[in-house]
Amino acid sequence: MAGGADPSxxxxxxxxxxxxxLVCAVIVLISILLEEVLHTIGEWFEKRNKKALFEALxxxxxxLMVLGFISLLLTFGQNYIxxxxxxxxxxxxxxxxxLKKKLHKEPAGHLPAPKGEDAxxxxxxxxxxxxxxxxxxSQAKGCKHGYEPxxxxxxxxxxxxxxxxxxxxxxxxxxxTMMLGRLxxxxxxxxxxxxxxxxxxxxxxxxxxHETSFVxxxxxxxxxxxxxxxxxxxxxxxxxxxxxxxxxxMRHGFVSVHLAPGSKFDFQKYIKRSLEDDFKVVVGxxxxxxxxxxxxxxxxxxxxxxxxxxxxxxxxxxLAVGTKLQAIITRMAVEIQEKHAVVQGIPLVQVSDxxxxxxxPRLVLYLIHLTLFQNAFEITYFFWIWYEFGLHSCFNExxxxxLVRVALGVGVQFLCSYITLPLYSxxxxxxxxxxxxxxxxxxxxxxxxxxxxxxxxxxxSSHASPHGHGKNGAGH
Numbered sequence: 001m002a003g004g005a006d007p008s009x010x011x012x013x014x015x016x017x018x019x020x021x022l023v024c025a026v027i028v029l030i031s032i033l034l035e036e037v038l039h040t041i042g043e044w045f046e047k048r049n050k051k052a053l054f055e056a057l058x059x060x061x062x063x064l065m066v067l068g069f070i071s072l073l074l075t076f077g078q079n080y081i082x083x084x085x086x087x088x089x090x091x092x093x094x095x096x097x098x099l100k101k102k103l104h105k106e107p108a109g110h111l112p113a114p115k116g117e118d119a120x121x122x123x124x125x126x127x128x129x130x131x132x133x134x135x136x137x138s139q140a141k142g143c144k145h146g147y148e149p150x151x152x153x154x155x156x157x158x159x160x161x162x163x164x165x166x167x168x169x170x171x172x173x174x175x176x177t178m179m180l181g182r183l184x185x186x187x188x189x190x191x192x193x194x195x196x197x198x199x200x201x202x203x204x205x206x207x208x209x210h211e212t213s214f215v216x217x218x219x220x221x222x223x224x225x226x227x228x229x230x231x232x233x234x235x236x237x238x239x240x241x242x243x244x245x246x247x248x249x250m251r252h253g254f255v256s257v258h259l260a261p262g263s264k265f266d267f268q269k270y271i272k273r274s275l276e277d278d279f280k281v282v283v284g285x286x287x288x289x290x291x292x293x294x295x296x297x298x299x300x301x302x303x304x305x306x307x308x309x310x311x312x313x314x315x316x317x318x319l320a321v322g323t324k325l326q327a328i329i330t331r332m333a334v335e336i337q338e339k340h341a342v343v344q345g346i347p348l349v350q351v352s353d354x355x356x357x358x359x360x361p362r363l364v365l366y367l368i369h370l371t372l373f374q375n376a377f378e379i380t381y382f383f384w385i386w387y388e389f390g391l392h393s394c395f396n397e398x399x400x401x402x403l404v405r406v407a408l409g410v411g412v413q414f415l416c417s418y419i420t421l422p423l424y425s426x427x428x429x430x431x432x433x434x435x436x437x438x439x440x441x442x443x444x445x446x447x448x449x450x451x452x453x454x455x456x457x458x459x460x461s462s463h464a465s466p467h468g469h470g471k472n473g474a475g476h
Contacts, residue, residue: 185422325427
């Protein structure tokens with residue numbers, strides 16, 4: 001019999017077969033329905049040629065399998081884990097809640113009886129501590145005097161529930177992230193249609209660079225002072241993270257550099273596919289992220305207030321990344337203005353990786369990935385505490401602070417999914433390379449051939465006419 005189990009409870013050999021069969025049938029039926037739903041979604045992605053989303057779905061399946069395997073290991077090893085005994089002095093260190101002995105060290109007559117909501121909170125706290133104390137006492141029967149189990153069977157059961165919450169909320173957060181990102185990019189479709197059906201949106205006359213819409217929107221006195229520069233970029237991400245002039249200018253720069261100038265290319269669809277390719281990275285849980293989750297659980301010690309500072313990290317990183325992406329757009333506009341050149345139509349931006357931190361655009365995506373995981377883990381942890389120990393348990397002694405943390409988590413989820421991630425998918429196209437992986441094989445080969453022929457044609461015209469390159473440059 002597992003330690004801590006109720007001796008009067010029926011074992012499986014004394015349980016009716018119809019009860020066992022009914023429970024197994026329900027569990028199997030739910031599992032099959034879930035598998036069919038995921039399989040149907042995967043077939044729909046394949047039919048719509050959503051290769052990146054299909055790979056993301058497979059990655060989610062893999063993460064669910066890892067969580068299921070962890071749960072299986074806990075189930076199989078719970079008796080062995082609960083049989084590991086440690087000295088009681090170590091068992092009473094780094095607790096997430098106050099130790100029971102600290103709660104009862106004052107006589108009852110010396111303390112005023114709490115009233116109202118405080119009384120209810122006090123009662124819940126004592127009930128939870130009594131349950132923990134009794135469970136630990138029952139488990140200690142297998143350990144010698146002065147020792148306690150490493151984790152009780154009841155504690156392992158609570159870990160099972162936590163893993164279930166992780167699996168469910170991981171799927172929910174992944175769906176919300178993709179839905180908000182696609183919703184944001186869908187608004188750019190109208191700008192893309194204007195470039196296809198109306199080629200005269202931007203005046204085709206020759207103008208100075210500071211007269212173009214893109215430069216006028218980002219050039220002002222504040223661009224000359226570094227502090228004001230980043231201060232304004234910080235607030236730009238909340239107001240209008242992507243303007244029409246920004247989209248059209250970056251589209252023009254991408255097509256001119258990677259394809260042929262003036263080519264009819266659905267840039268909005270390309271950005272949407274790029275978002276799906278980035279989403280494939282975001283839904284994964286790497287060993288580094290698992291390590292951060294373990295550190296999160298380790299530092300949740302009563303009195304340390306570490307959870308408050310850890311909860312701020314996703315917000316800080318999201319705001320820093322959003323500010324950096326806005327600064328890249330503004331920097332491109334400032335560099336165009338500094339040239340004091342004459343352009344025709346939309347100005348040509350300089351496409352380069354040097355705009356990004358350490359010249360690595362992928363680093364920004366990894367920061368977004370880390371932020372989304374930490375934020376989702378923290379919110380999942382809150383709901384698990386609510387389910388397992390109650391809303392006003394000792395984990396949430398400062399309840400208002402917990403509400404602020406949850407509100408920040410929801411805000412970060414929206415900000416990162418609806419603004420930062422789509423903005424990254426757009427701005428990262430200003431890097432030195434093009435994502436050929438988001439196209440199907442046939443389209444990718446056609447683009448490579450198109451790019452190679454355009455480059456040969458451009459090189460040939462340059463060799464034929466030494467002054468031809470300068471004339472073309474003025475045309476841009």
